[in-house]
Amino acid sequence: MTKMSGAKALIESLDRQNVEVIFGIVGGATLPVYDVLCKSKIRHIHCRHEQGAAHAADGYARASGKAGVCIATSGPGATNLVTGIANAYLDSSPIIALTGQVCTTSANTSYMIGRDAFQEADIIGITTPITKHNYQLQGAAEIPKTVKTAFYIATTGRPGPVLIDIPKDTQTEVTEIEFSDKIVIRGYKPTFNPHPLQIRKAAELLAKAEKPVILAGGGVITSNASPELLQTAELLMAPVATTFMGKGAFPENHPLSLGSIGMHGNPVANKLLCETDVLLAIGTRFSDRATGNLDSFCSAAKKIHIDIDTAEIGKNIEADIPIVADAKKALNALHKRLAKQLKKKEKSAWIKRVKEAKEQLNPPSKGESKDLKPKALLQQLRKLLPEDAIITTEVGQNQMWAALYFNALKPRTFISSGGLGTMGFGFPAAIGAKVACPDRSVVDIAGDGSFRMTEQELATSVMEDIPVTVIVLNNSVLGMVAQWQRMFFKKRYTAVELGSVPDFVKLAEAYGAQGFHVESIAEFSKAVQKALKSNVTTVIDVPISSEEDVVPMVPPGCGINEQVGEY
Amino acid sequence: MENGRTKVIAALVENKPGVLHSIANMFRRRGFNIESITVGHTEQKGLARMTITVKGDERIVEQVIKQMHKLIDVVKVSGLEPENIVARELVLVKVNVPDTKTRSDVINCVEVFRGRVVDVSSGTLTLEITGTPDKIDAFLNLMKTYGIMELARTGLTALSRGSKSIRIDE
Numbered sequence: 001m002t003k004m005s006g007a008k009a010l011i012e013s014l015d016r017q018n019v020e021v022i023f024g025i026v027g028g029a030t031l032p033v034y035d036v037l038c039k040s041k042i043r044h045i046h047c048r049h050e051q052g053a054a055h056a057a058d059g060y061a062r063a064s065g066k067a068g069v070c071i072a073t074s075g076p077g078a079t080n081l082v083t084g085i086a087n088a089y090l091d092s093s094p095i096i097a098l099t100g101q102v103c104t105t106s107a108n109t110s111y112m113i114g115r116d117a118f119q120e121a122d123i124i125g126i127t128t129p130i131t132k133h134n135y136q137l138q139g140a141a142e143i144p145k146t147v148k149t150a151f152y153i154a155t156t157g158r159p160g161p162v163l164i165d166i167p168k169d170t171q172t173e174v175t176e177i178e179f180s181d182k183i184v185i186r187g188y189k190p191t192f193n194p195h196p197l198q199i200r201k202a203a204e205l206l207a208k209a210e211k212p213v214i215l216a217g218g219g220v221i222t223s224n225a226s227p228e229l230l231q232t233a234e235l236l237m238a239p240v241a242t243t244f245m246g247k248g249a250f251p252e253n254h255p256l257s258l259g260s261i262g263m264h265g266n267p268v269a270n271k272l273l274c275e276t277d278v279l280l281a282i283g284t285r286f287s288d289r290a291t292g293n294l295d296s297f298c299s300a301a302k303k304i305h306i307d308i309d310t311a312e313i314g315k316n317i318e319a320d321i322p323i324v325a326d327a328k329k330a331l332n333a334l335h336k337r338l339a340k341q342l343k344k345k346e347k348s349a350w351i352k353r354v355k356e357a358k359e360q361l362n363p364p365s366k367g368e369s370k371d372l373k374p375k376a377l378l379q380q381l382r383k384l385l386p387e388d389a390i391i392t393t394e395v396g397q398n399q400m401w402a403a404l405y406f407n408a409l410k411p412r413t414f415i416s417s418g419g420l421g422t423m424g425f426g427f428p429a430a431i432g433a434k435v436a437c438p439d440r441s442v443v444d445i446a447g448d449g450s451f452r453m454t455e456q457e458l459a460t461s462v463m464e465d466i467p468v469t470v471i472v473l474n475n476s477v478l479g480m481v482a483q484w485q486r487m488f489f490k491k492r493y494t495a496v497e498l499g500s501v502p503d504f505v506k507l508a509e510a511y512g513a514q515g516f517h518v519e520s521i522a523e524f525s526k527a528v529q530k531a532l533k534s535n536v537t538t539v540i541d542v543p544i545s546s547e548e549d550v551v552p553m554v555p556p557g558c559g560i561n562e563q564v565g566e567y
Numbered sequence: 568m569e570n571g572r573t574k575v576i577a578a579l580v581e582n583k584p585g586v587l588h589s590i591a592n593m594f595r596r597r598g599f600n601i602e603s604i605t606v607g608h609t610e611q612k613g614l615a616r617m618t619i620t621v622k623g624d625e626r627i628v629e630q631v632i633k634q635m636h637k638l639i640d641v642v643k644v645s646g647l648e649p650e651n652i653v654a655r656e657l658v659l660v661k662v663n664v665p666d667t668k669t670r671s672d673v674i675n676c677v678e679v680f681r682g683r684v685v686d687v688s689s690g691t692l693t694l695e696i697t698g699t700p701d702k703i704d705a706f707l708n709l710m711k712t713y714g715i716m717e718l719a720r721t722g723l724t725a726l727s728r729g730s731k732s733i734r735i736d737e
């Protein structure tokens with residue numbers, strides 16, 4: 001036991017969790033914390049909007065696999081975090097959000113919270129449905145245990161955001177503080193190990209399968225199960241599709257890779273998923289964007305569903321063999337079991353079908369067009385970037401083009417807002433990813449609309465020396481919405497024009513970053529190479545047609561086998 | 568319960584502020600149709616017990632249980648088998664009794680239903696009945712003919728029969 005303030009106890013507790021960096025913005029209700037933070041060895045990255053801080057923490061978490069931490073003051077600071085917290089929640093990303101809160105007591109009253117004090121917001125009430133758990137501290141003595149528990153909850157089981165609300169007088173309270181290593185949470189015991197009987201049943205089914213397909217979701221990445229996935233797929237000679245969130249779980253240049261499924265999935269993946277007789281799905285929640293109309297989704301297949309979250313089993317899709325477990329552990333057990341009972345499968349008729357479908361549905365591009373086309377740009381970008389470069393995306397067409405045409409080769413290298421679809425996520429997430437992986441290149445594939453939502457973080461990137469590259473696929477419209485208006489509202493374009501402002505090169509320069517405008521693939525390549533070499537925050541403005549559609553596409557309400565448009 | 572589509576779920580939850588909010592909020596958010604929730608302290612320190620009756624098919628009830636289980640402050644949750652529980656609800660009901668004839672009729676009914684008169688005024692009787700929701704429905708139907716001024720029902724609370732329990736080891 002040592003006597004110290006709540007603020008000191010908080011920073012000490014974060015330090016004990018090996019927190020290296022916190023993204024945030026200071027304010028009245030977090031002053032005592034900052035007063036200690038600035039003297040600690042934890043780096044504070046001063047963002048320009050709390051949403052940016054939350055997304056940066058999220059990007060840091062997804063790139064590193066560790067919890068990302070963000071901090072905001074009470075009231076508007078806390079509410080500005082909300083989009084970022086909801087985003088992390090829907091994509092199961094472990095972030096810790098620290099918020100200042102008004103004092104519990106004051107000179108005038110014995111209880112201040114709940115009396116609408118200056119900058120008071122009920123952030124606990126607001127974030128209850130978008131956090132895995134949240135806490136409001138009642139005294140400094142609670143801090144070490146709460147912080148430790150929060151990190152444990154955020155990073156284990158199905159990860160997710162945890163918020164700790166810290167009244168200002170708790171930060172200043174000086175009391176005896178005990179740091180203990182023990183935590184007890186009687187209502188939280190995530191299942192890690194798969195049930196052996198279920199593994200046996202799954203192995204039997206897979207061994208007999210003639211046309212197996214593996215569907216890997218974000219859970220495979222979360223549990224670092226890519227090596228186990230690869231060895232299982234190769235043993236079974238089973239092709240692997242991923243969900244959008246699973247992109248990177250399996251190398252997309254592997255002969256067994258089918259690409260990602262869904263509304264804007266690769267037609268190969270969508271098609272073969274509808275032909276499979278046994279589906280092995282791992283760490284996916286079968287979201288509506290991934291499955292399309294459920295009636296035709298793998299309707300002929302027996303389904304094995306591995307997930308660490310019991311509630312995902314049977315939520316959207318009935319599983320024939322449910323396995324509640326950590327993906328890595330389950331795949332490992334499954335592989336062991338399968339290895340005992342079958343030799344590596346030979347090239348079957350199914351593998352021939354995979355090859356043929358790929359040739360037919362993913363034909364090589366025909367020649368170069370004069371216009372800058374997203375497909376060519378993204379395929380070129382893949383060639384320019386090292387394998388371990390990290391891509392983030394914004395939301396809209398840019399995101400779907402990236403999903404379709406940018407091959408992710410390693411886990412944690414494709415970072416995007418899948419669940420919430422948050423415009424403005426990609427850029428601050430790129431900053432967070434770069435902080436986690438300073439030696440790797442980080443590129444945000446952006447739309448001009450999305451980038452404007454968090455572009456102020458250019459200041460963060462420049463001032464804090466966190467160089468990332470933003471590629472703005474600039475179509476001068478809110479492209480994805482324009483596409484829907486074109487396709488489903490008889491071209492009645494409303495509220496989608498963005499015009500030619502701002503000048504993104506000047507915008508970058510105004511922040512002290514570098515900007516390039518390119519008109520050809522050759523110029524694009526040069527600009528990307530310069531950006532990577534210079535190690536300076538760079539914005540590359542790439543004009544593309546405002547009429548460009550993302551195709552192929554599964555129209556809303558249709559099955560994923562009813563995709564329209566050419567890859 | 569008699570209505571096959573209403574299920575009873577029992578849960579042990581941390582007895583802390585905010586827990587009821589997070590559970591109720593989850594029900595609302597996920598569109599679960601809750602008929603009633605009752606909550607109170609238990610024999611175990613720091614734990615409250617909730618009894619929830621929910622309308623829906625197997626699948627929905629299973630989702631309710633799983634989603635509750637996901638909440639950190641829910642320590643244990645379990646669906647109770649309808650044929651294997653004792654379940655009770657309590658109602659307080661205030662009935663108009665303008666004359667002595669009505670008054671004695673109402674008191675007779677209360678006796679048949681094994682209820683009690685808990686308060687008397689010149690023009691009203693306040694009655695207490697405990698039983699299954701069906702019994703309470705039947706009683707209230709009867710009272711309607713006399714004129715119900717107001718009533719308060721607790722919602723269902725239930726335990727498993729026999730030695731079965733959802734108690735946790737401490």
Ligand SMILES: Cc1ncc(C[n+]2csc(CCOP(=O)(O)OP(=O)(O)O)c2C)c(N)n1
Nearest residue numbers: 396397398421423447448449450478479480
């Ligand atoms: C914060 C937020 N607001 C609105 C939307 C709805 N929305 C989805 S895509 C889109 C257009 C995105 O435009 P842009 O960033 O230019 O990308 P593009 O589709 O043109 O590639 C909009 C407005 C959203 N996803 N997120």
